[in-house]
Amino acid sequence: MELQLQTLIDTVARHTTGWYVARWSGVREYSELPTTTRQDFLTTPLSKRRYKDERALVKIVHTPEGPFLSEWAFTDIAAEPWGIVTDRPMVYLTDPHSAIEKSMWCYEQNRVPLIGEKSADIASIAAKKYDIDSLIADPGSVMRMLPYLKSRTNPLKALTLVGESFDVADLGVLRPYAEEIRLVLAFPETGVLGVAALSEMPVFVAPENTLVEIVDGELVFTKVTLLSTPVIRYGSTLRGSFAKDGRSFTIQP
Amino acid sequence: MPILERRDFEPLSEATFADVASRGSKPAAGFSIRMTSGTSGNGPLIMVWESAYTGMGVYKDAKRFVVLHGLMNIRLGTVLNMKNIGSSDTQVLMLDPADVSPEVCTLLEDFMPDGVYSFPALVMSLVAGLSPDVRAGIRTLSFGGAGLTQMHQDFFKAQLPNADVRVVYIANEVGCMSDDGCGYLPRNHYHPKPTVTVDIRDTDEEGVGDLYITTRLTEHVVVQNYRIGDVGRWAARPCVCGRPMFEVLGRRGYDFIKLGSAILRQEECDRVAALCKDLFDDYQLEASSQAQGDTIVGALTMRVYRAGASFSESELEEVARRVSQLLFLSYGKTLADLVVLGTMAPLRVTTSTEPLVHGLKGVRLKQLTQ
Secondary structure, rough: OOHHHHHHHHHHOOOOOHHHHHHOOOOOOHHHOEEEHHHHHOOOHHHHOOOOOOOEEEEEEEEEEEEEEEEEHHHHHOOOOOOOOOOOOEEEEEHHHHHHHEEOOOOOOOOOOEEEEOOOHHHHHHHHOOOOEEEEOOHHHHHHHHHHHHHHOOOHHHHHEEEEOOOHHHHHHHHHHHEEEEEEEEOOEEEEEEEEOOOOOEEEEOOOOEOOOOOOOOEEEEEOOOOOOOOEEEEEEEEEEEOOOOOOEOOOO | OOEEOOHHHHHHHHHHHHHHHHHOOOOOHHHEEEEEEOOOOOOEEEEEEEEEEEOOOOOOOOEEEEEEOOOOHHHHHHHHHHHOOOOOOOOEEEEEEEHHOOOHHHHHHOOOOOEEEEOHHHHHHHHOOOOHHHHHHEEEEEEEEEOOHHHHHHHHHHHOOOOEEEEEEEEOOOOEEEEEOOOOOOEEEOOOOOOEEEEEOOOOOOOOOOEEEEEEEEEOOEEEEEEEEEEEEEEEOOOOOOHHHEEEEEEEEEEEEEEEEEEEEEEHHHHHHHHOOOOOOOEEEEEEEEEEOOEEEEEEEEEEEEEOOOOOHHHHHHHHHHHHHHEEEEOEEEEEHHHHOOOOOOOEEEEEEEOOOOOOOOEEEEOOOO
8 A cells, every 4th residue: 555655645746736735845755744624625626626537426515614526536436335236226315416426336336226316205115116125325314214124025235324423323223124234434525434334333444545544533544546636644533543453443422 | 009198107117127137238327217206296107218218418528517407316317328428538517406506606617517407497596696707618508308488598598608508308207309409400399319209199280289209218118109298290391400300389288288279388378477567476377178069168267476465356357358468379369369259268367365386397387177
């Protein structure tokens, strides 16, 4: 990963888009690079932080401080471990931009996804019609699908819950309805930061392309692949600690 | 050959799902799950499209493309289509109607879209917040599933002066039925797609009749002889490009109602309502007809609403008088003319003290069955 990291830094440093270079002020040593935050994404137009020009989906990320744009090349969406690949996946997410992205991920895995309409009733009718075998949802939207999940005669093969935080006590009610329940820690602008099985104290494993650090108690993430807007030392504001293996991590409530 | 109606689609829907399940080596990206909105009163219909038969490419040249639509499945299908047919550096921004806000319009100054695919009413709400630069940058404006009114056309010409406006004839139960357009097509006229058969039957003296569609949803599922519910006619002369074209006049029973020899169109009713703004704020029209001897006599009941004020008897009489004189129901003949000829009954006007509800599609006309 160190080689990939150095290649990423060299590529970004040489790029005509000078967003990171301007922030780095001549520093090239990874451990000394300043962290980036969501505020940096908010205050910089997308056109000033684009590092590649590929066929891409552009999302609107709504935050309490205002919206910003986040661009993801379809090839990069494909590489994120958003879900478990099954034959008939459904995507039902509160955020429509996120729903489109995860649905495109299904296509990238050569699966035809069912995307849920906003109405849970309509989404449930469609889920029944398609006889879905997995569901990508978020902690809020999955509860709206609970009546449908209860009506099934067999559990889903996989239930993936995408979020920036998880109240695992509330999610326990979902256990009977899926053979496997995964928690995917992610921000819209960073992609997947960690994946954990649902448990009382989830231990998140970072994807292969993701480097995790803890800086003054804050989880800081770097994606070592060149994304449309690279994620280099992204300060998540999440407090966390490493597990015994020194790579997987837990989030402090 | 049996006529297929919307209520007959369930077995076809099942067959499309069977087709996608047995697609073999065909890539998933060639298929999408579509859903009707359920606003036609039939409930949602869920089915699979195979893009080789149902798809369109009207917006394929856009580099920074915005999809603005209320239904998730249409947004996803459009994003997928653009990924399949767009250029190698196309950026696709999907907008939810809830996204349309001053802040997001500011983001569009950064994104600078050159293409938009949407519904006319949604684009009108978006355009109001766009800067002149963003408006000038939009080169293609494409619509599917809804015709354009003259008011729409004038609005887009004024507000998006550089946009090439294209409309495709599409329905979620059968996919795209027209090609991408040649640039010469008059408003609400279309060239049939080579893979689609369009028939117009039960025509009147002006060639207006019901549209019947034969097309393919997937490799093995054919929609045959489908009475789609729209009313249209073949153009008397071919398009400038030399190909035949058909005009879609609207939805039978909603924005196009035939009453004997009279034709009631929502666009014409809206025009008259705009001229009567001093009398009422909103309206609904119910149409019915009955045989009187050898003659079919049509009858219209207009329900009007005015915010904060009731109507006097003399005002209601004025509504009836003015609407009857302004509303054209056939070439050169107003409602008042047809009342004199005995083919229409005098307009009846009622009032509402509550704002009128028109549903998702803004339907103001209703045909009462006898």
